Amino acid sequence: MLRINFTSQELPVCFLTDRDVEQAMGNKIEFLKELISITREILSDLRPYAFDKISLYARTSDPAYPTKIRAMAGCYGRYSVVRSFSANERNREMGRRRSNNFCIIYDNETTDIVAIAEGNLISDYRTASIAVVGLDAVMKGDYTVAVLGATGSVGNAVLQSLSALDKKPRKVIISARGRGGFSNVKERLEDYIKRIKVDLEIEPSESIEKCIKGVDAVIDLISMPKPVSLVKEGMLPEKVTYIDVGKNALDHEFAMKFDTYVFDSVELRKLPSPATFALSIRTMLAERNFRVMEIGDILTGRERPGDMTLITVLGVPVVDAAFCQMIMRRLSLI
Ligand SMILES: NC(=O)c1ccc[n+]([C@@H]2O[C@H](COP(=O)([O-])OP(=O)(O)OC[C@H]3O[C@@H](n4cnc5c(N)ncnc54)[C@H](OP(=O)(O)O)[C@@H]3O)[C@@H](O)[C@H]2O)c1
Incomplete structure (x- = not known):
């Protein structure tokens, strides 16, 4: 885990890699049981939750491979997460993941950024859930x-x-x-x-x-x-x-x-x-x-x-x- 100091914010911000996220999950099955239960609760009544989704295509030098950049924002309790991701078929040709993700986690009360995380695993498991x-x-x-x-x-x-x-x-x-x-x-x-x-x-x-x-x-x-x-x-x-x-x-x-x-x-x-x-x-x-x-x-x-x-x-x-x-x-x- 890295600590970054933003000049506009006094608190240091943590940068969590997919590896940190995986380690924090600990016992996967126990973690997933809890995530599934929370997902069920959220989907059962979406009205109290605020969320949004934006999408744009960025031009790349090769018009056959436009990069799709999207952001999704969701709020759960005191914290909001904005996840931006880009997907490019060329990534796969180069043996990388097709899409790359980042999550920025905000404290709604202080408006501080609490952490920035690689969002690949987060996206995989939340989609699966x-x-x-x-x-x-x-x-x-x-x-x-x-x-x-x-x-x-x-x-x-x-x-x-x-x-x-x-x-x-x-x-x-x-x-x-x-x-x-x-x-x-x-x-x-x-x-x-x-x-x-x-x-x-x-x-x-x-x-x-x-x-x-x-x-x-x-x-x-x-x-x-x-x-x-x-x-x-x-x-x-x-x-x-x-x-x-x-x-x-x-x-x-x-x-x-x-x-x-x-x-x-x-x-x-x-x-x-x-x-x-x-x-x-x-x-x-x-x-x-x-x-x-x-x-x-x-x-x-x-x-x-x-x-x-x-x-x-x-x-x-x-x-x-x-x-x-x-x-x-x-x-x-x-
Ligand atoms: N709905 C959502 O919220 C959400 C969120 C995340 C991802 N997605 C979508 O979910 C899909 C999977 O994402 P991923 O990250 O797991 O992708 P991935 O790692 O590239 O995996 C794709 C899987 O599909 C198989 N596949 C691809 N083309 C195929 C074809 N023509 N015939 C048979 N099998 C084929 C691949 O098999 P091989 O191993 O043989 O290549 C692989 O098992 C993507 O379309 C992504 O956009 C949706």
């Missing part, structure tokens, strides 16, 4: 879930968060692409399952088709851009809860297969980020072939999910703020 709370709200009894894009950063956080649920899935089937010197995808995934060491019944699958066959739920973490629909005609089970983290709803035709459309926050979906996604959602909502609700409506019993439920995780920034507070408390910074 929202996804599993949405899944848990809808699934009744025993269920199986397919995790598409399980090898990514959010995928890893999702598998750990699933293992922190009280009502864990009976089976988790995972998929990714063939990479990294393995003779096939299955071999790569078997190695991955051994390394992540989560307390779940996990089965590797060699293709998206096989992965989602007959499952009760899907968590889709495949990163954008999606040039073609990855889930093709006839592939989806007849009844399914589809947790859309990688923003598959961009595919209008795909989204129209569902009877119920759930957001973590209906308010957040009105904010244009990314613009194409907001436009696609607006078009769908104008057609109104389905019911629209929030995860909180299901959690509190105000609404019931349908047979074909699509949950789009937009990422409520209040959960970022709650996560940061948990970390700062464990580090005795607040």
Whole structure:
């Protein structure tokens, strides 16, 4: 942990790296159980919380690779967190994470900056927490879930968060692409399952088709851009809860297969980020072939999910703020 002295502020500000954040989390499962419980509480009633989302594209020298810069601000109790992030496909080509994040944590009472944190892990775990709370709200009894894009950063956080649920899935089937010197995808995934060491019944699958066959739920973490629909005609089970983290709803035709459309926050979906996604959602909502609700409506019993439920995780920034507070408390910074 670094200490920075801002000239405008007498208190030194801590800079927390992802490593500091990971260490502060301590026992991961205990931490995730608490985060899931707070996420459930936040999503159950979003009205008392203030949050915002802004988005802009920065020009780079190569027009094929614009850098997307976004900021999200959320307030939880006494502290606010502004998370800014940029995503660039070229990062992946260079073997780096696709997006880079920073969180600035403010004390609302003194307006001081308390800490600045790398926001990658915060984003991974808060996204995973929202996804599993949405899944848990809808699934009744025993269920199986397919995790598409399980090898990514959010995928890893999702598998750990699933293992922190009280009502864990009976089976988790995972998929990714063939990479990294393995003779096939299955071999790569078997190695991955051994390394992540989560307390779940996990089965590797060699293709998206096989992965989602007959499952009760899907968590889709495949990163954008999606040039073609990855889930093709006839592939989806007849009844399914589809947790859309990688923003598959961009595919209008795909989204129209569902009877119920759930957001973590209906308010957040009105904010244009990314613009194409907001436009696609607006078009769908104008057609109104389905019911629209929030995860909180299901959690509190105000609404019931349908047979074909699509949950789009937009990422409520209040959960970022709650996560940061948990970390700062464990580090005795607040
Ligand atoms: N909704 C939200 O609030 C929120 C927050 C954070 C992230 N996200 C989104 O979540 C997604 C995942 O993020 P991440 O950081 O985990 O990304 P990542 O680390 O790049 O992981 C992406 C995963 O998708 C797989 N994948 C990518 N393209 C694929 C394809 N064409 N076919 C099959 N599998 C493919 C990758 O497999 P390989 O390992 O084989 O490459 C990997 O498992 C991104 O779209 C990101 O924008 C959403």
